[in-house]
Amino acid sequence: MEIKIALAGNPNSGKTTLFNNLTGSRQRVGNWPGVTVEKKEGSLKGTNDVTIQDLPGIYSLSPYSLEEVVSRNYLVNEKPDAILNIVDGTNIERNLYLTTQLLELQIPVVVAVNMIDLVERNGDMIDLNRLAQELGCPVMAISALKGKGTKEVAAKAVEVAKKHQVALIPDIYDKTVVSALSKIQSELQTHIDDSMARWYSVKVFERDERIDEFLKLTDDKKSKIELLIKKVEEALDDDAESIITSQRYDYIGTIVQHAVKKKGSKHELSVSDKIDKIVTNRILALPIFILVMYVVYTIAMGGTSISIGTIGTDWANDVLFGDIVPNFFDGILTSLHVNGVLYGLIMDGIVGGVGAVLGFVPQILVLFLLLSIMEDVGYMSRVAFIMDRIFRRFGLSGKSFIPMLVATGCGVPGIMASRTIEQDRDRKMTIMTTGFIPCGAKMPIIGLFAGAVFGGSSLVATSAFVIGIAAVIISGIILKKFKSFAGEPAPFVMELPAYHLPSAGNVLRATWERGWSFIKRAGTVILLSSIILWFLQGFGFTNGQFGMVEDNNTSLLADIGNAIALIFAPLGWVGDMAWKATVATFTGLIAKEEVVNTFGVLYNFSEVSEEGNEIWTLIAQDFTPIAAYSFMIFNLLCAPCFAAMGAIRREMNNTKWTLAAIGYMCLFAYVSALIVYQLVGLAIGEVAFNFWTxxxxxxxxxxxxxxxxxxxxxxSEALDLKGMQTAK
Amino acid sequence: MGDVIVLIVLVLIIGLVIRSMYRQRKNPKECTGDCTTCGTSSCKVDWDLIRKDIREQK
Structure with missing residues (x-):
């Protein structure tokens, strides 16, 4: 007999950690809402017939967010054999609200009080037996992160499922409400499953419209029920929903009083609270965030002695792909006496191109490692909170910032994470602006120019991130003034999880997943593009005849590039580098790393370029600092790669909006790069006054x-104003 | 002879790469429940229906 056990609980209570522990899965554990937004199944380790369902976190069974609807629908409609309710032991009062609702579903429930180690460390005490007595169901302590008590709680859940051991309905409400609920129950008898009678009667009492619609009661029954509800509301002088909510909390308060002993005073600040007083401070929050990102980019991509990412990349470019790999292939090709064309394809095209991209793997891995640590520790959810405060002034919500945080890894999941934003206009705007945040694939572009033109300055990478955020804010302000996007942003309610030391497993796994995806792309898309690019820049028409060219400025690729390069002349892409920069920008549509690959192939063409840093020297000769920065800005802000465009298409589900999104990004990028090159260039004396200024x-x-x-x-705002004028 | 060997190896590698990319496109990885790392089109959640559900409830 197959048994289904659902893991239900508040967000960040440890459901996914427990799920991974019980099933041996490797689902991602995030510290902000929207990480788990669909249920996921797995088999309980050591069994064939027990399925564990990990559900998105919910605060109650009256959902107001997309994630909560997914959980509620599963629990009410699919009815698992047992519910394993994870309760955060450090925040038990709030977590028990959902527990009281789950018990009313009359499905067997086992309560797992998680983070018991933190409870003990705080000096608090939870009397599990007393709690079990009060709730009427088994209660066990676990630490999902440390794997303590997890097997036992799973075994208990299986036991109660097999025995169909349903708890007695808890004595939550007072006599007035109970009497009304019984009468409602008798009116609903023929419409509902008896086992869920209490739950339905509470929902009808709360006037849950969805439930009313589902039950299809006659008008006569509806009137009787409405009369019952009104009598209770008059007697208790409150509305029905508030009555239920406050009586639940009163009940929970009594349980907590009997079963939980707190060491410190109720209002004493925890360590997390003390840290948050500084980290989320109105004035200090943003500077701290910028400082943190500066440190991250310095360690990953800077030019200092602590910039371990750069040290690794320098070694990769100079030694691995500068000496070891080229010498290895040179040895093989020379011994096989391959002809010059094939030799050129492999050495200059494939090794030069792919090597240029793979050389940045150390920087990418270090960057992802640091971002994963920030996420695991709990700081990223604070960032979403900080950005909500800032974004709200510009008509956006913190919930829009979460896809952008995700986009620092890759734009595709960032765009997909926007699906959890309920409001259409906010979701569209988020999709349109998520691409402005520098993703992992854009890092090599930043790394290349930071190293080649700006002496390894970590300010370049930090400024790229700041420019991305600024682009989001500016776009938010501009777009919100248009009819399609106007309106108040959605409320953003989020729990800040307690800080904890990062888990090595989570951090390394997340880092490797992102890094591996980067490496895989280098071995597939980049490899193929290198071959095509090498051919196009190695062959052309000389004196009317098609063949290999000595100088790639006369190649097919140069001809194509030069035809388009004119449109980028106002951005400072002029001279011999114009067609190269243009071609690199277009190849960046395949994958943003292609920009670096293209430069690697184009600049590797010269016989003197055998070491990575010689390519950097050639790039530095071709690009002035302001032209380099303008190129960087354009490529950071313009249309994303094809994969991201595909994601935009899927999420927008509308061709017009997809084209509008991509067109907007290109326009924004062009205008930004033009302004920077012409006006900043004029100010620093690098660019002369001209028409484009x-x-x-x-x-x-x-x-x-x-x-x-x-x-x-x-x-609605216009109508209010009219009303006021009439009143005057 | 060396040219032939290298060409064959190159063609094999390119073929494998194209095959791998084609397979990935045709069979995207399954939904992991985690939208924040999802890079596929295998989503089986009807988000429009859920949004409609919430709007109606409100």
Whole structure:
């Protein structure tokens, strides 16, 4: 007989950690909402017939978010054989609210009080036997992170499922409410499953519209029930939903009083609270975040002695792909006496191109490692909270920032994470702006120019991130003034999980997953592109005849690049590098790492370029600092790679909006790069005054106008104003 | 002869790469329940229906 056990509990209570522990799975554990948004099945270790369902976190069975709907629908409609209710022992009062609702479902419940080690460390005490007595169901202590008590609690859940050991309905409500619920129950008798009678009667009492719709009661029954509810509301002087909520909390308060002993005073601050007083402080929060990101980018991509990412990349570029790998292939190819064309393809095309990208793996891994640590420790959820406060001033919500945090790894899951945003307009705006955040694939572009042109300065990488955030905020302000996006942002409610030391397993796994995806792309898409690029830049028409060219400035690729390069001339992409920069930008649509691969192939063409840093020297010769920065900005902000465009298409589900999103990003990137090159270049004396300076200035004025103009006001606000005028 | 060997190896590698990319496209990895790392189109959650559900409830 197959048994299904559902893991239900508040967000961040440890469900996924327990799920991984019980099933041997490797589901990702995140410290912000929206990580688990669909149920996931796994088999209980050591059994064939017990399935564990990990559900998204919910605070109650009256859901107000997309994740909560998924959980509720499963519990109510699919009815698992038992519910393993994970309760955060450090926050038991709030967690028990859901427990009281789960017990009313009359499905066997086992309560697992998680983080028991933290409870003990805090000096608090939970009388599990007393708690079990009060709730009427088994209660056991576990530490999902340490794997303590997890097997026992799973065994208990299986036992109660097999015996169908349902708890007695807890004595939550007072006589008035209980009497009303019984009467409602008798009215509903023929419409519902008897086992869930209490749950349905509570929902009907709360006037849950979805339940009312589902039950399809006659008008006569509806009137009788409505009369019952109104009598109770009059007697208790409150609305039905509030009555239920407050009586639940009163009940929980009594249980906690009997079964939980806190060491410190109720209002004493925990260690996490003390840290949060600084980290989420109104004034200090943002500077601290920028400082943290600066440190992260310095360690990953800077030019200092602590920049271990750069040390690794330097070794990879100079030694591994500068000496070892080229010498290895040179040895094989020379011994096989291959001809010059094939030799060129493999050495200059494949090894040069793929090597240029793989050389950045150390920086990528270090960056992902640091971001994973920040996530695991619990800091990233604080960042979402901090950004919500800032974003809200510009018409966005912190929930929009979470996909952007995800996009620091890869834009594709970042765009997909936007699906949890309920409001269409906010979701569309999030999809359109998530691409501005530098993803892992864009890091090599930053690393290349930071190293080649800016002397390894970590300010370059930090500024790229800040520019991304600024682009999001500016876009948010501008777009919110249009009718399609106008309106108040959705409320953002999020629990800040307690800080804890990062788990080595979680961090290393997350780092490896992201890093491996980068390496895999290098071995597939980048490899194929290297071959095509090498051919296009190695062959061309000379004196009307097609063949290999001595100088890639006369190649097919140069001809194609030069035809398009004119449009980028105002951005400072001029001279011999113009077609190279143009081609690199277009190949970046395949995958952003392609930009570096393209430069690797194009600059490796020269016979003198045998070591990685010689390519950097050639790039530094071709790009002035302001042109390099303009190129970097354009590639960071413009249309994302094809995979991300596909994700946009899927999430928008509309061709017009997809094209609008991509078009907007390209336009924003072009205008930004133009303004930076022309105006900043003029200010620092690198660019002379010219026609495009005037254009850049006009565009800057245009952007300022769009930022400050009065926007579209949604209808309800207009009506209110009218009402006020009439009253006067 | 060396040219032939190298060409064969190259063609084999390119073939394997294209095959792997084609397979990944046709059979995207299953839903892991974690939208934040999902990079596939194998989502079986009807988000539009869920949004409609919430709007109606409110």
């Amino acid at each position: 005037i254009v850049a200035l006009a565009l800057l004025i245009g952007v300022i106008y769009l930022l400050f103009r009065p926007g579209y006001k949604p209808k």
